[in-house]
Each structure stands twice: as C-alpha cells, then as structure tokens.
Amino acid sequence: MSSLDPAGQPRKPAALCIGAQKAGTSWLAQMLGQHPQVWIPPFKEVQYFNHLFIPGHRKWIGWHYRQKPQEIRDRHARRGLPMPPDLDAYLDGITRGKMFHNQWYKRVFAPAPAGAMPMDFTPEYSTLPDEGVDYVAKFLPRAKVIYLIRHPVDRAVSQLRMNLAREKRRPGTLADWMAEIGNPVLYDRGDYAAYLPRWQARYPDMLVLPFGRVSRDPRAVMDQVEAHLGIGSWTYAAMTEKVFANRDALAIPPQAIAALETRMAPQLDFLARHLGPDFLKETR
Numbered sequence: 001m002s003s004l005d006p007a008g009q010p011r012k013p014a015a016l017c018i019g020a021q022k023a024g025t026s027w028l029a030q031m032l033g034q035h036p037q038v039w040i041p042p043f044k045e046v047q048y049f050n051h052l053f054i055p056g057h058r059k060w061i062g063w064h065y066r067q068k069p070q071e072i073r074d075r076h077a078r079r080g081l082p083m084p085p086d087l088d089a090y091l092d093g094i095t096r097g098k099m100f101h102n103q104w105y106k107r108v109f110a111p112a113p114a115g116a117m118p119m120d121f122t123p124e125y126s127t128l129p130d131e132g133v134d135y136v137a138k139f140l141p142r143a144k145v146i147y148l149i150r151h152p153v154d155r156a157v158s159q160l161r162m163n164l165a166r167e168k169r170r171p172g173t174l175a176d177w178m179a180e181i182g183n184p185v186l187y188d189r190g191d192y193a194a195y196l197p198r199w200q201a202r203y204p205d206m207l208v209l210p211f212g213r214v215s216r217d218p219r220a221v222m223d224q225v226e227a228h229l230g231i232g233s234w235t236y237a238a239m240t241e242k243v244f245a246n247r248d249a250l251a252i253p254p255q256a257i258a259a260l261e262t263r264m265a266p267q268l269d270f271l272a273r274h275l276g277p278d279f280l281k282e283t284r
Contacts (some may be wrong), residue, residue: 003108003113004084004086004087004090004111005111005112005113005114006010006086006089006090006111008110008111008112008113008114008180009110010103010106010107010109010110011106011109011110011112011118012105012106012109012118012139012140012143013109013118013119013120013140013143014117014118014119014142014143014144015038015118015119015120015143015144015145015146015147015229016119016120016121016122016125016140016143016144016145016146017029017119017120017121017122017123017145017146017147018122018123018125018126018145018146018147018188018199019123019124019125019126019127019147019148019190020123020126020147020148020149020150020155020189020192021123021155021159021190022150022155022158022159022162022189022208023123023148023149023150023155023183023211024148024150024211024214025121025123025148026044026243026244027214027242027243028121028146028148028214028221028225029121030238030243031043031218031222031225031236031239032119032225034234034236034237035226035231035234035236036115036116036234037115037116037117037229037231037232038116038117038119038229038231038272039107039109039111039112039116039118039119040118040119040120040121041109041120042072042087042090042091043064043065043068043072044068044121045064045068045121045122045123045130046105046108046120046121046122046222047061047064047065047122047124047125048100048105048108048120048122049120049122049125049128049132049135049136050124050125050127050128050132050256051100051133052130052132052135053126053128053129053132054124054132057124065095065099066095069091069095072087072091073088073091074182075151086111090111093107094107094108096173102139107270111178117229117231120278123189124189126132126147126189126195126199127188127189127191127195128198133198133199133201133202134202136202137202137203143203144207144228144229144230145199145203145206145207146206146207146209146225146228147196147199147206147207147208147209148208148209148210148211148214149192149196149208149210149211149271149275149279149283150190150208150210150211150283150284151211151212151280151283151284152192152264152267152268152271153257153260153261153264154211154263154284155189155190155211156187156190156254156260156264157257157260158165158188159185159186159189159190160180160181160186160252161249161250161252163185164180164250170250174255174256177189177252177253177255177256178218178255178259180256180258181256181259181260181263185279186260187263190264190272191267192267192270192274193266193270193274194208195268196208196274197274207224207228208275209221209224210279210280210282210283211282211283211284212281212282212283212284213282215240216282218236218239218240222234222236222239268280271283
C-alpha cells in the first residue's frame with residue numbers, strides 16, 4: 001500500500017472493484033497495493049454504498065470497522081513494529097463520530113498521495129439494488145470499475161467453506177450439508193445474471209475478468225487492469241501466490257455439489273450467453 005499523506009484532502013475514489021466475493025479481489029488488491037499510482041485503504045473494503053442501500057449488511061459492517069483497525073494494530077505488535085502515528089490517527093479518525101455519509105467516505109481516501117489513484121475494493125457493491133447503482137453512477141460518474149467473475153459453483157463452494165470456518169461449524173450428515181446448500185446467502189453474491197447487466201448499464205466500459213485467468217496468466221490480468229485504470233506497467237511481487245490458500249478445506253459431499261450445479265445452471269447459461277463460452281471456461 002502507498003504511504004499515507006497526513007495532509008491529504010478528502011477526495012472521491014477514481015476506481016472501484018465491486019466483486020465478486022471469493023473471486024480474486026484480495027489478490028488484485030495485493031497486486032495494486034504495490035503500485036505507486038494506486039492507493040487502497042489499509043482495511044481494503046470500505047463498505048459504504050452497501051451500508052446505504054442494503055440494511056441487512058449494517059450489523060456486520062459495524063463489526064468490520066471494529067475488527068479491521070484492531071487487526072492492523074495487532075499485526076504491527078506481532079511483528080514488533082511501532083504503529084505509525086499517521087496510520088493510527090487515520091484509523092482512529094474514520095471510526096469515530098458519525099460515519100457513512102458522503103464527507104466521511106471522501107475522508108477515507110484523503111491520505112492517498114497526490115499522484116496515486118484512490119481505489120475502493122468492496123465486493124458487496126456488486127449486489128447493490130438498481131437505486132444503489134444509480135447512486136454510485138451519479139456520485140462517481142467517471143469511476144473505473146472492475147468485476148471479477150468466478151465459476152458460480154466454485155464461488156459458492158468457496159463461500160460456504162469460508163462461512164463454516166468463520167462460524168466454527170462442520171456439518172455432520174448429508175442432510176446437514178443439503179441444508180447448507182439451501183442457504184440463500186450462497187446465491188446472493190454470485191447472482192451474475194442480475195448484477196452484471198445492472199452495472200454494465202451504468203458503466204458500459206467496466207472491465208470484466210474471469211477468475212481462472214488469475215492463476216493461468218496473472219501478468220496478462222495485470223496488463224488489462226493497468227490499461228483499464230490508465231496506470232503504468234509495474235513489476236509485482238508474489239503474483240502466483242494465493243492470498244487465502246485453504247490447505248484444510250472441508251470435503252463437500254458430491255450430492256451437495258450436484259445440488260449446487262443444478263441451482264447454478266441458470267447462472268452458467270447467462271454467462272455463456274452474455275460473455276461467451278470461452279469466457280465461461282476461463283472462470284475456473
């Protein structure tokens with residue numbers, strides 16, 4: 001991440017990465033966080049527009065802003081590093097007082113150095129309702145938008161494993177697994193048929209990238225991203241490393257996977273029609 005400019009002025013982000021969840025957004029943030037022409041907040045996900053338009057997110061967004069600044073402070077302590085005073089003051093300033101209004105959102109990006117493009121990485125933005133995307137388009141009409149697409153079944157499986165790990169649960173029977181597969185939360189984040197046209201209608205030049213290309217040709221992905229954002233080429237460290245590699249992933253019964261495939265068939269049909277069969281193949 002670029003250093004903080006303590007004298008920076010409130011400003012809007014010039015670019016958004018809107019998702020999808022479990023589709024490579026953390027990897028992309030780690031790559032762009034190395035680029036001197038991009039600035040990403042230290043907690044990555046700002047969660048502003050979904051706080052405004054998706055009331056169900058507000059409870060856990062509060063947790064996000066309690067948890068992430070503390071994680072940053074704890075990380076410095078574990079490494080035996082002093083917490084930079086400017087970073088500490090910044091984290092304190094944006095988590096005190098009234099939050100989630102336009103001036104607060106612009107203050108989030110105030111520390112971006114003058115020559116760096118502020119960027120908001122919040123996968124939940126992809127799920128905004130029509131009125132939410134309208135609001136974003138009016139507030140950020142010239143923003144560069146990026147949307148990573150992962151194969152719907154693989155994305156749902158990854159989300160399910162993440163949710164179970166966070167909740168410290170492990171389904172014991174096939175019936176338990178089938179109940180997990182029936183949870184609508186798995187389908188909300190990957191409803192490309194609803195979300196992609198909604199965003200493309202407001203941002204027709206939005207960059208849409210297939211998740212599988214990240215592992216097969218990360219340099220080509222970054223070339224596309226750099227061209228889309230209008231920034232120079234950069235040499236990135238750890239391009240081939242997974243950010244959240246799960247070495248002890250829960251084995252999901254094949255019957256549950258088959259049920260997921262049935263549920264996701266309309267999404268697969270949409271991606272093949274809308275983006276083409278070759279793009280669909282590259283989503284995994």
